[in-house]
Amino acid sequence: MSQKSIPNPAVQSVIDPETGRRVEPSAESRPGFGSGLVDLIAFIGSLSMFNLSALRWLIYRPPRWRNLRPLFYSIGVASTTVVGMTGFFIGMVLAVQSYHSFREMGLESRMGAVINVTLVKELGPVLAATMLAGRIGSAMAAELGTMRVTEQIDALSALGTNPIQVLVVPRLVTCVLLIPLLTGIADCLGIIGGNLISTQLFAIDNYFYWYYTEKFVEMADLVAGLVKSVFFGYSIGIIACHRGFHSKAGAEGVGRAATESFVLSFVIILAIDLVVGSAWNSVYRILYPEVSESLI
Amino acid sequence: MVDDQSPPINDPENGDPVAKEYTPPWSFSSFDGSDEGSGELVAEQVSVINGRPEIEIETATLGYAQSGSLGSAGEPSTIVNEPFAEPKQSPPDPSRPAVVEVVGSFLKPYKYADKPVVIEFENVTKSFRNQMVLRDLSFEIRQGETVCLIGESGCGKTVNLKLMIGLMKPDKGTVKFKGDRISKMNEKQLTATRIKFGFLFQMAALFDSMSVYDNVAFGLREHRLMEEPLMPVYIRERLAEVGLPPGVETKKPAELSGGQRKRVGLARALALKPEVMLYDEPTTGLDPIMTDIINELIIQSQDHGAKTGIIVTHEMRTVLKCADRVIMLYPISRLGPKESQILYNGPPEGMEEDADPRVRQFVKGEAGERIREMSSARQADEYESGLVRMHPDDIVSARPNPS
Numbered sequence: 001m002s003q004k005s006i007p008n009p010a011v012q013s014v015i016d017p018e019t020g021r022r023v024e025p026s027a028e029s030r031p032g033f034g035s036g037l038v039d040l041i042a043f044i045g046s047l048s049m050f051n052l053s054a055l056r057w058l059i060y061r062p063p064r065w066r067n068l069r070p071l072f073y074s075i076g077v078a079s080t081t082v083v084g085m086t087g088f089f090i091g092m093v094l095a096v097q098s099y100h101s102f103r104e105m106g107l108e109s110r111m112g113a114v115i116n117v118t119l120v121k122e123l124g125p126v127l128a129a130t131m132l133a134g135r136i137g138s139a140m141a142a143e144l145g146t147m148r149v150t151e152q153i154d155a156l157s158a159l160g161t162n163p164i165q166v167l168v169v170p171r172l173v174t175c176v177l178l179i180p181l182l183t184g185i186a187d188c189l190g191i192i193g194g195n196l197i198s199t200q201l202f203a204i205d206n207y208f209y210w211y212y213t214e215k216f217v218e219m220a221d222l223v224a225g226l227v228k229s230v231f232f233g234y235s236i237g238i239i240a241c242h243r244g245f246h247s248k249a250g251a252e253g254v255g256r257a258a259t260e261s262f263v264l265s266f267v268i269i270l271a272i273d274l275v276v277g278s279a280w281n282s283v284y285r286i287l288y289p290e291v292s293e294s295l296i
Numbered sequence: 297m298v299d300d301q302s303p304p305i306n307d308p309e310n311g312d313p314v315a316k317e318y319t320p321p322w323s324f325s326s327f328d329g330s331d332e333g334s335g336e337l338v339a340e341q342v343s344v345i346n347g348r349p350e351i352e353i354e355t356a357t358l359g360y361a362q363s364g365s366l367g368s369a370g371e372p373s374t375i376v377n378e379p380f381a382e383p384k385q386s387p388p389d390p391s392r393p394a395v396v397e398v399v400g401s402f403l404k405p406y407k408y409a410d411k412p413v414v415i416e417f418e419n420v421t422k423s424f425r426n427q428m429v430l431r432d433l434s435f436e437i438r439q440g441e442t443v444c445l446i447g448e449s450g451c452g453k454t455v456n457l458k459l460m461i462g463l464m465k466p467d468k469g470t471v472k473f474k475g476d477r478i479s480k481m482n483e484k485q486l487t488a489t490r491i492k493f494g495f496l497f498q499m500a501a502l503f504d505s506m507s508v509y510d511n512v513a514f515g516l517r518e519h520r521l522m523e524e525p526l527m528p529v530y531i532r533e534r535l536a537e538v539g540l541p542p543g544v545e546t547k548k549p550a551e552l553s554g555g556q557r558k559r560v561g562l563a564r565a566l567a568l569k570p571e572v573m574l575y576d577e578p579t580t581g582l583d584p585i586m587t588d589i590i591n592e593l594i595i596q597s598q599d600h601g602a603k604t605g606i607i608v609t610h611e612m613r614t615v616l617k618c619a620d621r622v623i624m625l626y627p628i629s630r631l632g633p634k635e636s637q638i639l640y641n642g643p644p645e646g647m648e649e650d651a652d653p654r655v656r657q658f659v660k661g662e663a664g665e666r667i668r669e670m671s672s673a674r675q676a677d678e679y680e681s682g683l684v685r686m687h688p689d690d691i692v693s694a695r696p697n698p699s
Contacts, residue, residue, distance in 0.1 A: 066517075143505075146504075147503075147504075150499055150501060151497045151498070151499065151501040152502075152503055152504070154458070154463055154497070154501065155495065155497055155502075155503070157461070157462075157463055158461055158463070158490060158493065158494075158495035158497075159490070159491075159495075159514060159515040159518065159568070160487045160488075160490040160491040160515065160518070160519060160568075161487075161515075162483070162487070166518070
């Protein structure tokens, strides 16, 4: 058996419609770094346009309660347990991980402050958002991807409606409204979990636990976490809907849309956490310079 | 001259073809007698019975005219604006006007010829990445017509439907709805236009998360066309119209059979009382009985609302039962550079006798030529790539001995 050459599957020839003959793609059209960059720019452009369109429809025609109600259930109510569990375990893990270090320094009575500041300001919102990106974002991307593949999105257009207005805007509104609420639930259960481990397992006095919590955890920390979660909610919603809308055909395409939605959302969540967190701290220092200095 | 007002020349009593005499000058600018439009002509034989008795011309037996030219009948396309029987053996004698007898023919005005054009494609070209799907495609669809778009998979039939309602934009050329360019419409105009269309998708495209009732009510609610209390009766009527039993409203699409899904999709489209119905392979995947039911529903829905219908299908039973006119497309990749993508544009009855063998093969479902083409293309590929074909038996014999 002889084999002269094996065709490279990445460089597929195409049929020239004029002549009907096979034509090898030119060097420019072959995949490479350049095409990757072009794809990235195209993706950013596409996401931006999608975002603008969603905002325009949000203002032009806000969603109706009838469209929001089922989403409030599927995104909000159905996520309560998983988000609560996440928060509860985060609180407990924080307590377990912090205790020995604090004990060596003789500061174990102040664990409540550390656990709760970390929870409400940072870990609660980020991990709740990550969990929701997995649970809600992937589900939304898969749902919309399936709708794209089965022509349901085309059917919406054919019925004279705008799919972004009907499908994206309600999901975006639900994410923005409910993800902060779910983050609040995660925070509360995290605080309870941290307290349970600290007081019941490590026998830290409950009075001191709450005393230092009250002393160090400010309303601004809680608000910082919730503000971040609004941005997280928006980014989860828009990325999931965008990936779903641009899903490729077939089961693989839908699966890829769901995966891309989660991965992208996770990266964006971390980026937003950095940017919004830094911005929030700067604003806080400007508004309350005396508090910032006393903390330092 | 062919009298514009002349009735069909079939025998009025038994419908058999009879002879009719015509005197010059002849004008067959269109077969319904109008300058613009389309019509049907069947002529088995044309003879000059006076003036030049030596000339007897066998003509093509079927012609289909549109906008002044004879469509796919073949040879007699030269008759446009010329005498039907151009003498070839001797020059015409102007002093002796010939009388031509058209034997076994009828001239039946195409009943939609005088209707206004609803959808018009002008030199439409559409590509997906490097793959051209439509090339310089031009046709028009008149009000009330039911036109079947047929052709092999991948020839761009569904793309045509999506271009009609602006779900896709052409790369070149224009698609017009009642004279307005679809691709130039803004969001508001496009929405107003789309409401005039009903679209039955290939897999029905019912909204999975909604019940059957909500699916049918969707368009009415979104466009606020009906008060909520009036909807149950209206929706029940629409579902009954497509033969769905009471109680189906509460079901989810996943609980329905393929035929039921199609019927719900049809009810949803018809609920908005569209002017034009688009059917994308409405009978694909259905059993013969359900296919016939869907065909009947299509005819009924066309009759009730005097709607224009465009059906994309591979099913010849649907074509023969529902179509007033058939447009057959051909994949660009297998067309010549100058060849029109429309292989056939005429009545369904004429397809089997069409001069183009590709049309006849499609109608009869014969793939002899294609199979030969595929076989030679495979051999050429193997030769170019240098791969040697292996028979499965070779693989078996090449297995290592387990011992």
